[in-house]
Amino acid sequence: MTALLLQTRLPVSDYDLAATLACGQAFRWRATELGWEGVIGPRWVRLRAVEGDILAETVASPDDWRWLVDYLQAELNLASILATFPDDEPMRASVEACRGLRLLRQEPWECLASFILSSTKQIVQIQQIVELLCTRFGSALATPLGARMTHAFPTATQLATTTEADLRACKMGFRAPNLLAAARAVDSGELDLNMVGQGTVEQAREELMRLPGVGPKIANCVLLFAYGYQQAFPVDVWVMKALRQLYFPKRQPRPERLQRFVDTYFGPNAGYAQQYLFHYMRTRR
């Protein structure tokens, strides 16, 4: 299905699209000759940097671009966030290596489902699994000719009516029953994702962790990337490596000691600092 393209230009400062879209917080962005192509909610989107601003193309429908500004966090004052990071050598190196990296504000269901699929998977593989899931179960989108991303992320309701075997066919292995359980919980109303963002970060985390296959790490990713709880600090293998190597090179602190450290040391935007450490560790050398 082809459609007319609509353009807008978002004024931004200090925004690195590549770092932001490919740093492992979202999984549906691909670099093409014409820019970064992806899907936000029910819309196909293409983005590219033009004179420091962001030029966005989508198919005609909205005359309001609020959904895009929110997703990209285009109006966020990044410098005021970075100013709250601890003034130490690892964070200085991370900020230097991650110029213009932003945290996105993603749709909760897509974020939750994607990170349920992420456990012990490389980012490239997560992208492949998510794309299989979208083409098989997501609704077809209005797209320009030659688009790579042609389907929306499947809704919880769409996935709730699949089977574990259907999902395993998308190469997600042992994660299939966990995704199915999450889809059913959201579809049935047993888990209300709109309510999760209302309470404290602890309440929200507890609610998400009631799902099978959702532990502290995945819950924190959703809290940070979808709900914007800046205190949420996901610790994966890379961040663990960063913490041990850069902050505790001598001895190995116990998990509880480490948890207390990340919850106090990195300040009010600890989650943001975490993403900078993550990207720094993954891109150096």
Added chain:
DNA sequence: CACCAGGGTACCT
């Protein structure tokens, strides 16, 4: 080809 990947859980001392 081993080794590892944006983990979580059940089961064992």
Added chain:
DNA sequence: AGGTACCATGGT
């Protein structure tokens, strides 16, 4: 409480 095997798949 703290270790450990296992889960499925494929990139490096």
